[in-house]
Amino acid sequence: RDKVAIAGGSYGGYAMLAGLAFTPDVFACGVDIVGPSNLETLLETIPPYWAPMVKIFHERMGDPSTPEGLAALKAASPLYKADQIIKPLLILQGANDPRVKQSESDQIVGAMKEAGIPVTYVLFPDEGHGFARPVNSIADSAISENFIAPILGGRAEPIGGTVAASTARILEGTEYVTGLKEALKEA
Numbered sequence: 001r002d003k004v005a006i007a008g009g010s011y012g013g014y015a016m017l018a019g020l021a022f023t024p025d026v027f028a029c030g031v032d033i034v035g036p037s038n039l040e041t042l043l044e045t046i047p048p049y050w051a052p053m054v055k056i057f058h059e060r061m062g063d064p065s066t067p068e069g070l071a072a073l074k075a076a077s078p079l080y081k082a083d084q085i086i087k088p089l090l091i092l093q094g095a096n097d098p099r100v101k102q103s104e105s106d107q108i109v110g111a112m113k114e115a116g117i118p119v120t121y122v123l124f125p126d127e128g129h130g131f132a133r134p135v136n137s138i139a140d141s142a143i144s145e146n147f148i149a150p151i152l153g154g155r156a157e158p159i160g161g162t163v164a165a166s167t168a169r170i171l172e173g174t175e176y177v178t179g180l181k182e183a184l185k186e187a
Helices: 011-022 039-044 048-061 067-075 078-084 102-114 134-152 180-186
Strands: 005-009 029-033 089-094 120-124 169-172
Touching (some): 005 134, 011 029, 011 078, 039 048, 039 067, 039 102, 078 102, 089 102, 089 134, 102 120, 102 169, 120 134
Parallel strands (some): 005 029, 029 089, 089 120
Antiparallel strands (some): 120 169
């Protein structure tokens, strides 16, 4: 278990957050890329082009207009178990994500900070649901690699100028990524 990281994007990011929150001893660390942390607010912010799928989401996940559905959504939301996360967590988010709003990452980061749990939070102000710009994708990989490597005992290529060349804004936890402080000073 001390050599297994969990990572994912979108639904995979939700699964990653659920993995760290609901089974805190199973993984060594986690990387969340645009993953929802609160299923209730995720459903509240469904983009208009997903409107035909809302009924399906309510059937599969829980209907927030009913007490039972709301309880199911809260029970399955990592946000409400954020204080149970004991392993290192890196969150990467696009500020312009139309599917999983930035508030999903903001919420869980805020809950973790409130509980005194360290977290690294990287925001890409010009990205959406994933990282399309090559310089941001490279920075995402460099940050993730240098976050995971010391935890699992592996190798990582130094960050170098990758983060400085990107639009990444490190909002929390610079100190938890090897070489990130130095890379930002050189920028």
